[in-house]
Amino acid sequence: NAGVTQTPKFRVLKTGQSMTLLCAQDMNHEYMYWYRQDPGMGLRLIHYSVGEGTTAKGEVPDGYNVSRLKKQNFLLGLESAAPSQTSVYFCASSYGAEQYFGPGTRLTVT
């Protein structure tokens, strides 16, 4: 089992560019989440999904969109990147409450 994987691991964007982060899990988990982690601010929930074809907003959803076309994949999109979106992004999945995290994507927006 690979668990939770994320691509890419690193990315540098210019302001206004767009990109998609991919999260995949092979544990057949229903729930998936996208977080951003900034220094001193812990993990903040961006969007989450309770199943294939469903998504919902988390604590900090502005500037991001998500899609879950397949149960094992959860995509996070930035349509027009801003410097404030420089962060480390973690995907996670769960069956109940225990969450399994991916290795993270370090995104820098210049």
Next chain:
Amino acid sequence: GENVEQHPSTLSVQEGDSAVIKCTYSDSASNYFPWYKQELGKRPQLIIDIRSNVGEKKDQRIAVTLNKTAKHFSLHITETQPEDSAVYFCAASIGRTNAGKSTFGDGTTLTVKP
């Protein structure tokens, strides 16, 4: 919504000493309290958890205590070692009732000096 506060934000101890990290939560419906350890440049990983029907849980050098009345829970690490140095996050969750969502504390950076 749920609010989780974690203290202290940084903690430095000598190798062999104990370390205690405390968290408070606001939603009395929360019933699952995990602790995650995040080493530098790595992903958060669950190290111990406790459910609201239990007051204390131990796993070797790590223990967690829960006081539901006061809405606080704590992580205790005994006989600390340099490899315990990391950022520790507490979280509170209502479990599947709320899509498994967890609210995280802001983290405690633990440094264990050899």
